Amino acid sequence: MTQLPQSTDRKLGLVIDLDTCVGCHACVISCKGWNTENYGAPLSDQNAYGADNSGTFLNRVHSYEVQPDDGAAQLIHFPKSCLHCEDAPCVTVCPTGASYKRVEDGIVLVNESDCIGCGLCAWACPYGARELDQAEGVMKKCTLCVDRIYNENLPEEDRQPACVRTCPSNARHFGDLGDPDSDVSKLVAERGGMDLMPEQGTKPVNKYLPPRAKDTLATQTDEEFDILAPFLAPVAEEPKGFLSWLDKTLEKL
């Protein structure tokens, strides 16, 4: 049924830390790897070795520049995948019932054998989280690695989404955002986790942690500047020897 459940028992999702993400794209690669080799149709590439190459990805990392009114610009790496929204507009538009939101954990999934590839769910998603696989003709999206998180054949530490498991800077966290005592919920409360496009009314489960404020660089005239500063002062302000001669000679020309 493509009607949304009234409520879900749990709200499994991701918390993405924009402060620590280094933009390495390892989550993109591990996601593509796991989801190509495991559940559902593989994530195909088109013209992978040609000039005009493209492919299906469930997770993509953007980079944004933020220029404050004063101070230096900041570069923020921005991983984006399905936010497993509570009011998921992609689910209700589906004509076949292929798209659904699970009552037990809130994961939004596509039943690929029912999907007709009309693309309407991708039209309804404001985040660009759904991509129609060009080889298979069905809609692909993040499954929150549903085939990992409950998989008892995997060691316990691997029972989390591939992107979370692989992240080298610990910028991705997985857990139940419906439980206020879970680690992820505490993290969101502590760091002021935010929704993307709240005005779209999708009530995303995934939260983003905003980057922390940057330190301001101390200058030499500041009292707090390094006590070794006097010893680190430049020894020579003016060039000497050959460089001095060259400087003067060039000035005369």
Added chain:
Amino acid sequence: MHPAPSVIFFTTFSGLGFGLLTWLGLGAPDVTGWTAFAFLAIAYVMAVGGLLASTFHLGRPERAIKAFSQWRSSWLSREAWCAVGALVVMAIYGAGLVFLDTRFQLLGLIGAIFSVLTVFTTSMIYTQLKTIPRWNMPLTPANFLSISLAGGALLAGQVQIAMILLLVAGGVQALVWIRGDKAFAASGTTLATATGLGDRGAVRAFEPPHTGTNYLLKEFVHEIGRKHAQKLRIISLGLMVVVPVVLLLLPFSHFLAVLALASHIAGVLTARWLFFAEAEHVVGLYYGKR
């Protein structure tokens, strides 16, 4: 949005076909026998042809039958039901007209209602999308319905009604463009809200996720086509409304009527191309594009 020919043809011709079915169901023109057959044939070719065209943009057209299952929540599913309802009821009604020389009035009325509902549900597929602010307004169904009924009246040879409805459709179309131009800004969605970073400064897309293109950019970001939008709007209104109305005002001849119809269809095709090409999906913001 990518202006896919399959969807442009589908909305234009199914709109015309179901518009004609509406008028035939209401008994205008009040025809029976082979004349009725000719009218019905034109309506069915357009309506069914349009519906078939729409299946070309499916990734898995062989499973299209499954689209009937979710009528409780999905406008696309409701459209499928209304279309089949209209085609079946009008086929029985049409059989009465052609073979029995009898007009089953109630059946015709039901068929007409289903035909109007088909066009309405088609328009709601687009209207419901908050992600595309230009479509997300009550004027969108008014736009689709007025064009369908006007074109249907033109095909049905209802000259007086057609002229009035063409002018109404033209007025609605102009309003759609005026309001639509302001819709994206009015939606409040910007790169600042998309990234949640707006309160720290001006956000600029610095680097896209991949050097190549992707499905999202091909489907939702179509910047080139909008270059001549203003000129195309004038051409579209001229062909869709002005030329047919002028031709209908002249002394009636079948040649002029066909010319009026051809002009109207060309105008609607242009308007539908603009409907898609000018529509901006909010996902483009993530890529620094509209």
